[in-house]
Amino acid sequence: MSLKLANIAKRFGAFTALHDISLRARPGEFLALLGPSGSGKTTLLRIIAGLEAPERGTVYYEGEDITHLSVAERRIGFVFQQYALFKHMTVAENVAFGLSVRRRERPARRAIKRRAQELLDLVQLGGLGKRLPAQLSGGQQQRVALARALAVDPQLLLLDEPFGALDAKVRKELRHWLREFHDQVGLTSIFVTHDQEEALEVADRVVVMSNGAIEQVGTPSEVYDNPVNAFVFDFVGESNCVPVIAADGHAVFRGRILDVETAGLRGAGALYFRPHDVRLGAAAELGLPATVAAVRRREGRIRVEAGIVGLPGPIELDLLPDGAPSPGEAITIMPTNARLFPVATIHEAAA
Ligand SMILES: Nc1ncnc2c1ncn2[C@@H]1O[C@H](COP(=O)(O)OP(=O)(O)O)[C@@H](O)[C@H]1O
Ligand SMILES: [Mg+2]
Numbered sequence: 175m176s177l178k179l180a181n182i183a184k185r186f187g188a189f190t191a192l193h194d195i196s197l198r199a200r201p202g203e204f205l206a207l208l209g210p211s212g213s214g215k216t217t218l219l220r221i222i223a224g225l226e227a228p229e230r231g232t233v234y235y236e237g238e239d240i241t242h243l244s245v246a247e248r249r250i251g252f253v254f255q256q257y258a259l260f261k262h263m264t265v266a267e268n269v270a271f272g273l274s275v276r277r278r279e280r281p282a283r284r285a286i287k288r289r290a291q292e293l294l295d296l297v298q299l300g301g302l303g304k305r306l307p308a309q310l311s312g313g314q315q316q317r318v319a320l321a322r323a324l325a326v327d328p329q330l331l332l333l334d335e336p337f338g339a340l341d342a343k344v345r346k347e348l349r350h351w352l353r354e355f356h357d358q359v360g361l362t363s364i365f366v367t368h369d370q371e372e373a374l375e376v377a378d379r380v381v382v383m384s385n386g387a388i389e390q391v392g393t394p395s396e397v398y399d400n401p402v403n404a405f406v407f408d409f410v411g412e413s414n415c416v417p418v419i420a421a422d423g424h425a426v427f428r429g430r431i432l433d434v435e436t437a438g439l440r441g442a443g444a445l446y447f448r449p450h451d452v453r454l455g456a457a458a459e460l461g462l463p464a465t466v467a468a469v470r471r472r473e474g475r476i477r478v479e480a481g482i483v484g485l486p487g488p489i490e491l492d493l494l495p496d497g498a499p500s501p502g503e504a505i506t507i508m509p510t511n512a513r514l515f516p517v518a519t520i521h522e523a524a525a
Pocket of ligand 1: 186189191209210211212213214215216217218
C-alpha cells in the first residue's frame with residue numbers, strides 16, 4: 175500500500191486549515207502526524223479517509239487518484255479519539271457492524287460472525303464479545319474500535335489520537351501494543367498525536383505540523399537531533415531558549431561570549447538547547463550565569479531550575495545526581511549541543 179498527498183489545501187470559510195501539504199506514506203510504514211492542537215492533523219486525516227474534500231490537491235492510493243471517492247469506496251480503516259462504540263450493541267456486534275454495513279460484497283451472516291470473532295481474537299479480546307462496551311476498560315474499548323476499523327480489511331489504518339482519553343500508563347502500554355500489532359498485521363498506519371513522546375516512540379517517521387503546514391518530516395532521531403527550525407526544536411522534546419546576539423562568529427548573551435556554533439548567523443538569534451545538553455562550568459568560564467531556584471529528583475537524573483537575570487522564566491537542566499547543585503547556588507551553564515536560529519528582533523534581554 176502506498177499513499178501520496180500532493181499539494182493538499184483546505185479552507186473553512188476564510189480560514190485556511192491546510193496549506194499545500196505534500197506527503198508520502200511508504201508501504202508498511204508507521205507515520206505519526208505530530209503538532210499542537212489546531213495545526214490541521216485531524217483535517218488532513220479526514221481528507222485521507224474521504225470524510226472531507228480538499229479545496230485543492232490530490233490523494234493517491236496505490237498510484238490511483240482517489241480524491242473524489244467516497245469513504246466506503248476507499249476501504250481505509252479509521253479509529254478516532256472517542257471510542258464511539260455503539261453502547262447498546264455488544265462488543266461482537268460492534269465489530270460485526272463494520273462488516274454488515276458494507277453494501278457490496280457483504281458477507282453472509284455466519285461469515286460475519288466468524289470474522290468478528292477473528293478480529294476480536296486479533297486484538298486479544300476474543301473472550302469479551304458478549305459484553306457491552308461499558309463493561310470494558312477504556313483501553314479495551316479502543317481495541318474494539320480498532321477491531322471494528324479492521325472489518326473492512328484495510329491496508330491503510332488512520333488513527334486520530336486514539337489513546338488521548340486514557341491515562342498515561344495505559345497509553346504507554348497501548349502504543350507499544352499498537353506498534354507490534356501494525357508490524358504483525360502488515361498495515362500502513364498514520365497516527366495523529368500532539369504528544370511528542372508518543373510520536374517518537376512508535377513512528378518510523380514523524381511529520382511535524384504547525385498552522386496547517388508541514389515543518390519537517392523525518393525519523394524520530396532526525397526530528398529530535400536535527401530540527402530544521404525553532405518550532406520543531408521546541409515542540410519535539412523539551413528545550414530552553416535564550417535570546418542572543420551573533421557577531422564575529424560568537425553568540426553573545428548580555429556581554430558574555432558563549433561557546434556556541436553560530437553557523438554564519440549575524441544579528442538577533444534564539445539559542446535552543448535541551449535540558450540534558452549542558453554541563454556546569456566554573457564561575458570564571460564563559461557561559462550563562464544563573465542561580466539555582468529549585469532541585470527535583472527524577473528517575474536517574476536531577477532536574478534543576480535555574481534563574482538567569484533578564485529571562486522571564488527559569489532554564490531547565492537535567493543533571494546526573496553526582497555534582498548537582500543546591501538551591502540558591504550560583505552556577506555557570508555551558509550548553510554543549512545548542513542550536514542557534516535567527517529571530518526578527520533583538521530581545522532586550524540579550525543586549
Ligand atoms: N468544520 C470546521 N469548520 C471550521 N473550522 C474548522 C473545522 N474543522 C477544523 N477547523 C479548524 O481548522 C483548524 C485545524 O483543525 P484540526 O484539523 O482539527 O486540528 P488538529 O487536529 O491538529 O487539532 C482549527 O483551527 C479548527 O478550528
Ligand atoms: Mg485533532
